[in-house]
Amino acid sequence: VRMDRGVLIAETRHGFVCANAGVDASNVPAGWVTVLPRDPDASARRLRDALCAALGCAVGVIVADTFGRPWREGFVNVALGVAGLQPLIDYRGRADQFGRPLESTIVALADEIAAAAEIVMRKADRIPVAIVRGVAEWAGPGAGTQLLRDPSQDMFR
């Protein structure tokens, strides 16, 4: 997507656009790198199935990583894989406080939850999981792929 000043922004096979295609040499032994999950939604579903079986209750799972963004400094956590959670909230058509329908508002709920979770996970403290409460109203079918913009609809590809 872009290559400049020693930074490579690449699109992965999944459709994620991020630095070095998500390949990371942090938090692994010397000589090793980590790559993104082959199918993050399948990973989320497997974790969800195991957690639901172990806990005896329904949970949603987000598999996330920190990505940089154009125009803004700093990384934020984003949702790669999602299971058991609606990743987008579509407010289109909902009336605002003056009775006019909202026109284009779709909120990336799973990305906002992932961002919230990162605050307590830190980067080098070996905290692999954050538990998020209070979002059960959005439980239901969903996948991280819903958060990927179709390239044909993307003004930046």
Next chain:
Amino acid sequence: VRMDRGVLIAETRHGFVCANAGVDASNVPAGWVTVLPRDPDASARRLRDALCAALGCAVGVIVADTFGRPWREGFVNVALGVAGLQPLIDYRGRADQFGRPLESTIVALADEIAAAAEIVMRKADRIPVAIVRGVAEWAGPGAGTQLLRDPSQDMFR
């Protein structure tokens, strides 16, 4: 920045890159639009001063709005103005669990807090403020302008 299919992505005088330069016809009476604050950091400082005086304790303030992003569906809340909070966490040089220094990890804390706050603010429920607890360790001087990437360092401008 981009203009296509009836969508205009513009950079504001502040340096925010967003749809329609942040001009929004939602949640205002017919015939009106809202614009972004002239100086979001000054707005955040004013709110912080008033809140600290009224409450008798230190608080941080983030003034936020929902922005779209390239490559991904859905809006997320981002921090425009910041007062009393460190907006970025710089992990560079911190050792990972294998003792190797993290190389490029700066986390946009204020954007992650703004994203978390949006989850409870919704879009048309007239909730103007969310109270965030548990982030006092990052209290201190800071400004939203720190989250704006210098255009000379931006691969996407």
